[in-house]
Amino acid sequence: GAGVSQSPSNKVTEKGKDVELRCDPISGHTALYWYRQSLGQGLEFLIYFQGNSAPDKSGLPSDRFSAERTGGSVSTLTIQRTQQEDSAVYLCASSLDRRTHHGYTFGSGTRLTVV
Amino acid sequence: ILNVEQSPQSLHVQEGDSTNFTCSFPSSNFYALHWYRWETAKSPEALFVMTLNGDEKKKGRISATLNTKEGYSYLYIKGSQPEDSATYLCAPYSGYSTLTFGKGTMLLVSP
Numbered sequence: 551g552a553g554v555s556q557s558p559s560n561k562v563t564e565k566g567k568d569v570e571l572r573c574d575p576i577s578g579h580t581a582l583y584w585y586r587q588s589l590g591q592g593l594e595f596l597i598y599f600q601g602n603s604a605p606d607k608s609g610l611p612s613d614r615f616s617a618e619r620t621g622g623s624v625s626t627l628t629i630q631r632t633q634q635e636d637s638a639v640y641l642c643a644s645s646l647d648r649r650t651h652h653g654y655t656f657g658s659g660t661r662l663t664v665v
Numbered sequence: 666i667l668n669v670e671q672s673p674q675s676l677h678v679q680e681g682d683s684t685n686f687t688c689s690f691p692s693s694n695f696y697a698l699h700w701y702r703w704e705t706a707k708s709p710e711a712l713f714v715m716t717l718n719g720d721e722k723k724k725g726r727i728s729a730t731l732n733t734k735e736g737y738s739y740l741y742i743k744g745s746q747p748e749d750s751a752t753y754l755c756a757p758y759s760g761y762s763t764l765t766f767g768k769g770t771m772l773l774v775s776p
Binding site for chain 1: 669699712714754756762764765767
């Protein structure tokens with residue numbers, strides 16, 4: 551597609567429920583990143599996919615968080631047993647490769663609210 | 666995880682004012698420095714990717730400079746307009762991982 555697409559744009563869920571966030575990157579972009587911004591905080595790195603390599607999961611805050619990228623394209627971020635501190639804007643970005651000189655292209659994000 | 670500092674945290678200027686922000690980052694293992702503009706309810710948008718010490722880039726009324734030896738970059742906006750209101754993020758890249766973002770400078774330009 552022309553840009554990075556994320557869905558849903560907004561999600562309100564009850565504490566303890568599981569949620570899935572979807573990211574459809576730009577076609578041909580081999581690198582895909584998940585970040586989140588909690589209230590009053592900067593953009594926090596979560597996970598990074600590069601081609602067929604093993605993902606860099608070093609930013610995932612707990613084992614309740616997982617992500618996969620199927621066929622090198624669409625990615626799904628799953629949060630199990632959501633907690634109120636998971637409330638944030640979750641942003642997905644893609645780039646041609648990790649060392650891009652053109653910057654990341656971001657989606658418009660999913661605003662997750664855990665009540 | 667790189668230590669990235671941006672200042673000021675927020676800024677309120679009048680239309681027509683010129684302004685600048687600072688991004689400080691570790692000077693070791695430097696590969697590139699990214700600047701992004703993030704308007705409310707929109708996606709962060711890449712402004713500049715800078716790699717060379719002393720580099721200066723310009724896009725319309727916005728320009729940026731880079732000092733890799735001392736680890737800082739300045740972003741300048743000349744003649745601010747209300748549509749410049751956004752959060753400006755910098756992110757250094759060490760070449761080994763992903764971008765590490767600062768908390769940003771929130772700019773509000775009043776008409």
